[in-house]
Amino acid sequence: xxxxxxxxxxxxESAEVPEPVPDPGEVLIDVIAAGVxxxxxxxxxxxxxxxPGASELPGMEISGRRRDTGEEVVALIPGGGYAEVVxxxxxxxxxxxxxxxxxxxxxxxxxxxxxxxxxxxxAGLHEGETVLIHGGTGGVGSCAIQLAKSLGAxxxxxxxxxxxxxxxxxxxxxxxxxxYTTDLPAAVAEEGGVDVILDVIGGAALTDHVRMLREGGxxxxxxTLGGARGELPIMELxxxxxxxxxxTLRSRPLEVRRSIIEATRHVVWPLLESGxxxxxxxxxxxxxxxxxxxxxxxxxxxxxxxxxxVAPPRGGxxxxxxxx
Numbered sequence: 001x002x003x004x005x006x007x008x009x010x011x012x013e014s015a016e017v018p019e020p021v022p023d024p025g026e027v028l029i030d031v032i033a034a035g036v037x038x039x040x041x042x043x044x045x046x047x048x049x050x051x052p053g054a055s056e057l058p059g060m061e062i063s064g065r066r067r068d069t070g071e072e073v074v075a076l077i078p079g080g081g082y083a084e085v086v087x088x089x090x091x092x093x094x095x096x097x098x099x100x101x102x103x104x105x106x107x108x109x110x111x112x113x114x115x116x117x118x119x120x121x122x123a124g125l126h127e128g129e130t131v132l133i134h135g136g137t138g139g140v141g142s143c144a145i146q147l148a149k150s151l152g153a154x155x156x157x158x159x160x161x162x163x164x165x166x167x168x169x170x171x172x173x174x175x176x177x178x179x180y181t182t183d184l185p186a187a188v189a190e191e192g193g194v195d196v197i198l199d200v201i202g203g204a205a206l207t208d209h210v211r212m213l214r215e216g217g218x219x220x221x222x223x224t225l226g227g228a229r230g231e232l233p234i235m236e237l238x239x240x241x242x243x244x245x246x247x248t249l250r251s252r253p254l255e256v257r258r259s260i261i262e263a264t265r266h267v268v269w270p271l272l273e274s275g276x277x278x279x280x281x282x283x284x285x286x287x288x289x290x291x292x293x294x295x296x297x298x299x300x301x302x303x304x305x306x307x308x309x310v311a312p313p314r315g316g317x318x319x320x321x322x323x324x
Contacts, residue, residue, distance in 0.1 A: 003057055003083035004290045006044050012058070012082075012291045020055065020080060020087040027090055029073065031064040032313050033106025033284075034081040036293045036306040037139065038200075038223065039250060043079075044294065051251045055080030058290075060250060061110035062086055063102050065314070072096050072314075074109040076261060078250050082290055084310060091258035094265055097272040102313040107139065107305030108279050109261075112268040114222065114249055115144040117260045118198060120151070120267065122245050123218040127152030129195035132188060132212065134158050136168040136176060139279070139305045140222070144198055145171045146277040147268065156191060158184065160301050167303055188212045198222065203230030206244075213242045221246045280304025 005015045022028055040058040042048035050056060059081020063074045073095055075088035096105045119125045131148050135141040136157030148155045149172035157168050158179040168176035177187055185208050188194060193214040199205065204226030209219050210233050217240055237244065249257070271277035282302040285293050286309055293306045 001084040002287065004059075004287060005057055010045055012044060012294070014288050017057070017083070019085045022087040025089055025091070026087045027093070028067040029062065029064040029075055029086050029088055029093075030067060031062045031081065031084055031086055031310040032072075033063045033103040034059045034287070034308045034310060035061040035107030035110055035139070036290070036297060036308060037061070037110055038225075038297060040082075041294050041297055050079035054078035055083075055086075058082050059086075059308075061107065062088075062310075063096060063106035064310075066093075072102050072105075074105050076109045076113055076249075076257065082287065082308065089254060089258070091254070092261050094261060094269065097269055099273055099275070103284060103307060103309060104279070104281050104305075107281065107307045108143075108272070109264070110249070111139040111143040111279060111305065112272075113257075113260050113264045114140050115147045115198075116264045116268055117249060118220045118222055118247060119144060119148055119196065121260065121263065122247055123196040123198075123220050125151055125153055125196050128154075130154040130156065130191065130193070130214075131196040131198065132156045132158075132194045133173075133198045134179075134200050135160075136171065136173055137164045137280075137303045138200075140198075140200070142171050142280055142304050143268075143277070145173050146271070148172075150271055150276060153196075156188065156194065158182070164301070164303070184208065185212060193217070196220065201226035203227035206230030207233050210237050210240070210242060210244070213237075213240050215240050215242075217242045219244045222248070282306055284309055 001019050003017045004012045043058050057080045062081045073093045076092045080086045131153045133144045155173045156175045157173040165176040197219045199221045200223030202224030282304045284307045
């Protein structure tokens with residue numbers, strides 16, 4: 001099968017590789033589209049290896065067609081998505097949301113599960129609380145803004161340019177700041193602090209983030225774009241009775257990932273099917289242009305997801321289907 005593999009000098013190259021052999025509980029899926037995520041960039045760079053037993057190919061989410069039933073589904077996978085065929089645990093599959101095209105669906109399950117697991121299951125965000133979401137126009141950020149708003153939260157976000165402020169507001173953010181020109185600790189202080197922070201920055205912002213928390217606040221770290229080490233102001237964390245949580249989705253035990261996907265089905269899928277939530281697609285590129293797709297994420301400033309098109313959809317289902 002056709003796939004994109006990682007070279008020894010940390011590049012992506014097209015190659016012919018054997019099809020995966022499914023383990024018990026797994027099904028084969030013919031891939032139509034694959035979402036591109038920052039974890040893929042980290043894996044190519046040699047910083048984020050797949051869990052033991054997972055495919056060495058990059059790619060953590062796909063849409064495609066089950067070989068056993070022909071059903072079009074999305075799948076959360078620990079690796080292997082940049083290929084024509086994947087083997088996926090049956091408990092990590094969901095049907096494509098009604099009203100959504102199969103290609104754009106290739107970029108929804110990882111961001112939806114990440115936003116849901118961290119804002120709801122880890123942070124316990126609820127109505128009336130204030131949340132700060134970094135990277136509000138990226139894939140996870142755009143999903144997290146809409147999810148937090150649906151929960152009744154007051155949503156603050158950072159974006160990468162003045163033009164993106166309006167985009168974030170359109171997604172549902174109550175306040176959006178350009179991270180390059182804003183004194184964020186001062187701006188958040190004017191808002192009265194925050195109850196939850198969804199943090200993709202990591203170490204460089206650790207001290208500031210703790211100081212932004214209200215009493216009982218929760219800092220959930222899901223990325224290290226600003227570095228993997230930082231200073232933790234322990235006394236200030238203690239005085240706020242705050243919590244710092246670090247999470248990844250990919251390496252969690254299978255049963256935990258299955259429970260997250262089930263929660264995603266119940267909470268996020270109805271929002272997608274009603275149109276209350278949309279996951280913007282910034283670009284769609286052929287599988288062989290995965291390197292160019294990574295460059296888009298590396299450069300930043302994109303709105304929503306970047307999708308790799310692996311195979312043509314059946315019946316021309318390229319875009320969102322409108323219900324009559």
